[in-house]
Amino acid sequence: MTPRGHRAPLGVFDSGLGGLTVVRALRAAFPAESLIYLGDTARVPYGTRSPETIVRYARACARVLVERGVKALVVACNTVSAIALELLRAELDLPVLGVVEPGALSAVRALERWAAEQAAESPKALRIGVLGTASTIASGAYPRAVARLSTRYEVVGQPAPLLVPLVEEGWTEGEVPRLVVRRYVEPLIDAGARVVVLGCTHYPLLESVIAEVAADLAGAPVPVVDSAVATADAVGEALRDERIPAAPRMAGAQLEIYVTDRPQSFTGVARRFLGADLGKVEQIDLVSS
Amino acid sequence: MTPRGHRAPLGVFDSGLGGLTVVRALRAAFPAESLIYLGDTARVPYGTRSPETIVRYARACARVLVERGVKALVVACNTVSAIALELLRAELDLPVLGVVEPGALSAVRALERWAAEQAAESPKALRIGVLGTASTIASGAYPRAVARLSTRYEVVGQPAPLLVPLVEEGWTEGEVPRLVVRRYVEPLIDAGARVVVLGCTHYPLLESVIAEVAADLAGAPVPVVDSAVATADAVGEALRDERIPAAPRMAGAQLEIYVTDRPQSFTGVARRFLGADLGKVEQIDLVSS
Numbered sequence: 001m002t003p004r005g006h007r008a009p010l011g012v013f014d015s016g017l018g019g020l021t022v023v024r025a026l027r028a029a030f031p032a033e034s035l036i037y038l039g040d041t042a043r044v045p046y047g048t049r050s051p052e053t054i055v056r057y058a059r060a061c062a063r064v065l066v067e068r069g070v071k072a073l074v075v076a077c078n079t080v081s082a083i084a085l086e087l088l089r090a091e092l093d094l095p096v097l098g099v100v101e102p103g104a105l106s107a108v109r110a111l112e113r114w115a116a117e118q119a120a121e122s123p124k125a126l127r128i129g130v131l132g133t134a135s136t137i138a139s140g141a142y143p144r145a146v147a148r149l150s151t152r153y154e155v156v157g158q159p160a161p162l163l164v165p166l167v168e169e170g171w172t173e174g175e176v177p178r179l180v181v182r183r184y185v186e187p188l189i190d191a192g193a194r195v196v197v198l199g200c201t202h203y204p205l206l207e208s209v210i211a212e213v214a215a216d217l218a219g220a221p222v223p224v225v226d227s228a229v230a231t232a233d234a235v236g237e238a239l240r241d242e243r244i245p246a247a248p249r250m251a252g253a254q255l256e257i258y259v260t261d262r263p264q265s266f267t268g269v270a271r272r273f274l275g276a277d278l279g280k281v282e283q284i285d286l287v288s289s
Numbered sequence: 290m291t292p293r294g295h296r297a298p299l300g301v302f303d304s305g306l307g308g309l310t311v312v313r314a315l316r317a318a319f320p321a322e323s324l325i326y327l328g329d330t331a332r333v334p335y336g337t338r339s340p341e342t343i344v345r346y347a348r349a350c351a352r353v354l355v356e357r358g359v360k361a362l363v364v365a366c367n368t369v370s371a372i373a374l375e376l377l378r379a380e381l382d383l384p385v386l387g388v389v390e391p392g393a394l395s396a397v398r399a400l401e402r403w404a405a406e407q408a409a410e411s412p413k414a415l416r417i418g419v420l421g422t423a424s425t426i427a428s429g430a431y432p433r434a435v436a437r438l439s440t441r442y443e444v445v446g447q448p449a450p451l452l453v454p455l456v457e458e459g460w461t462e463g464e465v466p467r468l469v470v471r472r473y474v475e476p477l478i479d480a481g482a483r484v485v486v487l488g489c490t491h492y493p494l495l496e497s498v499i500a501e502v503a504a505d506l507a508g509a510p511v512p513v514v515d516s517a518v519a520t521a522d523a524v525g526e527a528l529r530d531e532r533i534p535a536a537p538r539m540a541g542a543q544l545e546i547y548v549t550d551r552p553q554s555f556t557g558v559a560r561r562f563l564g565a566d567l568g569k570v571e572q573i574d575l576v577s578s
Contacts, residue, residue: 048550162460165450176468180465
């Protein structure tokens with residue numbers, strides 16, 4: 001492990017700006033850490049690309065952040081987390097974290113707590129529901145991640161293609177989001193899911209609607225796992241495991257945001273993801289390997 | 290103009306499968322003509338690409354169809370129609386038609402009829418409303434096309450990002466589509482639009498909801514222009530103008546469908562676009578110029 005200064009930033013990338021929900025969770029968990037975010041807005045979405053292309057894009061994004069001296073790399077993109085995480089880990093000399101494994105771990109723990117409280121329920125009925133884009137669900141990344149953690153819990157996935165445009169439209173409250181969410185959550189609850197994983201970085205903005213609808217359908221509270229928050233926890237663990245020093249409390253944390261296209265076009269939706277003003281957004285070009 | 294046999298097919302391409310609504314309109318208008326459709330499903334959507342990339346993709350699609358001997362080329366993609374139509378026309382030795390110009394022409398004619406019937410209305414209030422993807426609206430293609438036809442009518446555009454996923458989900462009836470459509474159509478009607486252009490090949494599947502909501506908001510019927518139908522009319526005119534022979538009535542029209550990725554994945558939504566079964570869908574690779 002290359003020694004890196006405690007003031008080195010954490011690096012986060014995503015195909016677009018949804019990964020700013022991960023930045024938000026990281027800032028809440030580690031207010032003293034500086035962050036560099038890269039959104040590959042010129043090539044979003046990654047979900048429809050071939051694995052070779054996704055690997056090429058992921059390497060290019062990672063290189064930009066590694067060259068800027070980050071002390072850990074967070075892949076805030078479900079597609080890259082599903083396809084290219086092992087490869088980035090093998091190639092890079094720093095901790096690399098995705099969003100799928102932390103989300104899966106958090107779901108398994110939530111279900112274990114739930115099962116402990118509801119001792120009467122048959123273990124067979126316990127399922128983890130995952131909402132995601134069509135490509136994330138088709139990739140099978142969440143079932144694989146859960147299977148590595150526990151053979152006890154099955155995963156049931158539900159593609160939810162309307163949720164990203166709803167969030168990007170800022171339409172996260174009221175009748176329409178509730179009806180749309182219900183359409184996607186109902187098959188999960190019907191299939192026995194008693195925890196719902198938000199398997200896309202956009203979905204935390206719909207978390208309260210999803211929790212409300214799921215509880216209504218299940219007749220009891222259903223834990224909703226925000227992968228962004230779970231990922232922030234995993235980053236903390238990784239930094240401790242690797243003995244990478246934390247930033248000093250009074251360091252004056254910075255947030256740098258880079259995109260690959262249209263830096264002015266996304267400030268409205270980006271502010272909602274980040275939960276704060278963005279400051280300056282700079283455009284950079286990526287050179288693919 | 291290279292002479293082409295009357296049995297030569299018409300060629301249609303789109304970034305994805307939405308252009309099958311244009312195929313549907315062409316089959317209704319010219320039941321004896323054979324058709325070849327190419328959907329570049331490996332690289333959909335085009336709307337977020339750079340102009341250079343869009344030109345490159347459009348040339349590759351056009352080449353496939355020209356090599357198969359089509360007698361006219363229909364660009365059933367708003368993005369390519371907005372960016373690369375003039376270039377394809379200059380480079381290719383056959384009639385090339387887009388979807389934007391026919392839609393604009395049809396809207397101008399509809400508004401002229403409307404104005405003639407409503408003589409009391411001030412001409413200044415007459416506007417053409419266009420629903421489209423964010424990239425189509427941002428391109429300004431419809432205002433430019435209308436300005437070339439008439440200086441009398443202003444265009445007001447409304448990006449409608451939820452409509453494509455609604456159509457792809459097959460969610461084209463009931464409360465949710467009505468509420469979503471209302472959100473997009475209301476600003477158009479409020480701005481004085483008295484005709485609404487469906488500026489995306491997906492939208493014809495929502496035509497009845499859009500017409501209903503627009504009429505409700507305007508307090509009178511609002512013509513809804515289906516660019517696919519308008520494009521079929523324009524193809525008929527172009528064939529006559531260029532003296533390209535029509536297929537004989539009893540020729541036995543064929544429909545060949547090619548995609549660049551996942552030929553099996555789209556049959557459900559494709560059937561809805563086409564309004565009929567697809568038959569065999571073949572996968573081909575495109576080599577970009």
